[in-house]
Amino acid sequence: MDVRLASVAKGSQPAVVKLASYGGGARVGSMLNYVSRGGELKVENENGETLRGREELARLRGDWDHLFQNRTESRDIGAFSVEVSVSGGSNPHEQVRDILSSGFGDRRYAYSVETRNDGSLKVEGYVVLRSGQGERLTADAKAAAIVQERFNASAVAKEAPAAFSFTGYGNGVEYGAAKLRDLIAQRNDVRDDQGRSIADDKAAGDLVQKEWRDELHSRKSRDVMHVIMSARAGTDAAAFEGAVRDFLAEQFAGHRYVFAMHDPENDPKEAGEGGKRPHVHAHAIVTMRSESGDRIETTPATFRQWREVMAEKARDHGINMEMTDRREFATPPAFTRNQVRAVRHDGRTEHVGTSDPAQARYDAKRAGRRVVATSQRSRQYILKAQETWQKIAVNAGDTVVAAYAAQHRSYLENGLAQTDQSPAGAVIHADFGGDYRSNMVAIRDMLSEAKDMREQTRPEFEAYEKTVETALFNLQRSAGPEDRSGFEEVSSLAREIVDLRRQMLEMKERGLDEQDGRNAAGDVRRESGAAPERTASEVPEQTNANLQWEAAVAKHGGAVVEAGNDAMANVEHYRSGLAHIEAGELGDENREQYEKGLEASLHHAAQLAATGNGYLRDVANEDPELRAEIETIERNEERGDENKSNKQPITADTADDRQRDLRADLEEERPIGQAEREAHQLAETVDATQRQQTSVNRDREAAQRGGETTRTDPAQQHIPRLEELEREQVEQRERNRDDRDR
Secondary structure, three states: OHHHHHHHHOOOEEOEEEEEEEEOHHHHHHHHHHHOOOOOOOEEEOOOOEEOHHHHHHHHHHHHHHHOOOOOOOOOEEEEEEEEOOOOOOOOHHHHHHHHHHHHOOOOEEEEEEEOOOOOEEEEEEEEOEOOOOOEOOOOHHHHHHHHHHHHOOOHHHHOOEEEEEEEEEOHHHHHHHHHHHHHHHOOOEEEOOOOEOOOHHHHHHHHHHHHHHHHOOOOOOOEEEEEEEOOOOOOHHHHHHHHHHHHHHHOOOOOEEEEEEOOOOOOOOHHHOOOOOOOEEEEEEEOEOOOOOEOOOOHHHHHHHHHHHHHHHHHOOOOEEOOOHHHOOOOOOOOOOOEEEEEOOOOOEEEEOOHHHHHHHHHHHHOOOOOOOOHHHHHHHHHHHHHHHHHHHHOOOHHHHHHHHHHHHHHHHHHHHHHOOOHHHHOOOOOOHHHHHHHHHHHHHHOOOOOHHHOOHHHHHHHHHHHHHHHHHHHHHOOHHHHHHHHHHHHHHHHHHHHHHHHHHHHHHHHHHHHHHHHHHHHHHHHOOOOOOOHHHOOOOOHHHHHHHHHHHHHOHHHHHHHHHHHHHHHHHHHHHHHHHOOOOOHHHHHHHHHHHHHHHHHHHHHHHOOOHHHHHHHOOOHHHHHHHHHHHHHHHHHHHHHHOOOOOOOOOOOHHHHHHHOOOOOOOOOOHHHHHHHHHHHHHHHHHHHHHHHHHHHHHHHHHOOHHHOOHHHHHHHHHHHHHHHHHHHHHHOOOOOOO
C-alpha cells in the first residue's frame, strides 16, 4: 500500500477495469457490433489476429458456439392487446381491469385504453408473465388461447365480450421499464392493475424495479462478458493498447476473446452520438467458459486482481498506473446503469437518475463528494490507509506530494470521525420509528443471544423472563398504529419462546436429579467392583452429525459444503414457516410468501447441485423435493441442447434494442453505496443470527441421533420468524424511499 499510494501521490493514474455487462450467445452479435462500431474498427482476437468487417465478426460467433450454454432467456414481460366490443361508459378503467384480471389472474400489468367512435375499446399494455403460483405464460398464440379461455369462463365475459392477443415479449426489468416509458410517451393515461396512474418515466421505472422485479423470476444465460479498460485522457494510445493486449492474454488465458480500441483519433462515431470520448479506452468481449471448461468467477477479489494485473502491464509499457481501492480515497460509490438514463452524449455523457435516491447518488459521484465505508473490515483497511497517507505526507520531499497525501489523510480522518459520532444502529435508516426499531432489535437480541438456555440456572432464567417482559412493554408503548399487527405476532412468539425455555430448564433440572441418582448408583457399583454404565450425558460432544459434517467437508470441500448447507438452510426456513401455518401458529395470509420462498430456494439449491455441488447431490438422495427439482432442471437443459442443435448461426448485425445502454461506460468499479451499505449491515446482523441458528440445528440433529435430548433448543426455532418480521418492515419502508435494487 505504501508504494502504491506514494506513486499515486506523485501522479500515477488508477487502473480502471470494469465489468459492464453479461450476455448470452444470442447477444454476441450485437455486442461485437458495438465494440467494433458496426465493423468499422479493427478487432483483435486472443491469437493476435485482426478481424475487420461484419462478415468476419459473424464467423466469430460460430467459432465460439461450442463454449456457450445457449440457455433461452426467460420470457418475463409480455405485450398484450385486448379488443372490447362494449364500452363501460365514460370511465372504462374499472371495466377494463375486471376484464384483464379475469384473463390474467393475479399477474401484475399496466395498460392504456383507447375509446373508438363506435363505443368499442382497444386496450394495450404489458403484463408480468409469471403468476404468483409459478405458472409462466409464453406470450404467444397458445398463451393467448389460455388467457381467452379463462376470460370466457368468467362472469365478466357475459357483460363485455373481449378478445385477447399477445404482440411480443422480453426479458428483465430493463425491457419492462423501457416499454412502459414508450407506452407513456404514446398514451396520455397509463394505469397499473390497481388503478394507479403511471404519469412519467420515473413512475414507470419505480413500478417495474420496485414492484415487478421480484415477481419476474428472470433468468438469462451468461455466455460472454463485456469488459472495459480505461486510461486518462492524454495517455499514449499505442502503449495502452499493448498493455490491454498483455492484460487480456495473462488474465484470460485459455478463453476466447476479442478487443477493440476506442480513442478520439480513430473513433468513427461522432461525439454527439456517444463516440470520440476524450479518454482512451478498450472494450473486450470474453467467453465465460474456457476451452478446458473452466468458468470465470466474478467477485470483488477477482476485480481487484484484474486492476492489479492491468496496472502491472501498463507499467511494463511505460504508463504510470497503480491499482487503487475506493476506501483509500473516500470516493463516492459509482452509479449503476439501472439507476440512470443517458440524456446527452456530446462529450462526457450526462445522465438523470431514475429516482430521487438515484439522482442523489449520481450527483454525489459527479461532484466528487467524500464517502467512507462503515463496515468493521473496511474500517481497519481505512485506518491503515490513513496511516500510510500520514507517512507519505511526512516523508515526501515534494511539497505538492505532501499536500496531496495530507489532504487524503484528512478525508479519511474526517469520515471516520463522522461515523464514530453515530451509533452503529443509526446507520440503518429503517424509519419505522426509532424507539420501535431499537426495541425490536433488543427483543431479537435477547431471544437469539449466544448463551444457550441449557447453560442458565433458575435465577438467571427468572431475570431473563423479566427482561423480556420489560422489552415487550417498551415495544408496545413505542409501536405506531401500523405496527400493531406486527407487535401482536412478535409478542406471541416471544412469550412462546420463554415458555419453551422454561420447559427446557425444568427438563434440565429433572435430568440433574436423575444424574445424581445414577452417580450414587455408580458409587455403589464401583465399591462392588462392577463396571460403570455409560449414560447419554457421557456421550462425547463429537456426535454422529458432526462426524457426518466432517466427512462431507473431507469429501466435497469446505466451500462446497458451506454453500450447500446455506442453500438448504433457506429451504428449511420456508418449510418450517409453512409447517407453522398448517399448525395455525402463523396467519394464512403468509402462505403465498412462504410458498414462493420455498419454490425459489429449492430452485436455487437444485441449480447448485445441477452445476456441480456434490454435497447437495448427496442431500437430494434423502430429499425427494430437491431431487425432483434437480431432475426438472436437467431435463430442461437437455431440451435446450436439442434446441441448440437446430439453431442457425446469428449474424453480427443482429439488432438488440434492449442493449442501448451499452453506450454508457461505467465510471469505475462498482462499490457499495450508502443505501446498499445500510441494507447490507442489517443483512449482516440477520445472517449472523441465521448462522447461529444453523449451528444450533446441526447440534440438535446430532443430539437426537445420539440420544442426548438435553442438547436441543426448540425455542431457537422461532428466531427466524422474528427476523422475518423485522426484514419485512425494513424492506417495506425502504421500498418506499429508495431504489435499493437498482
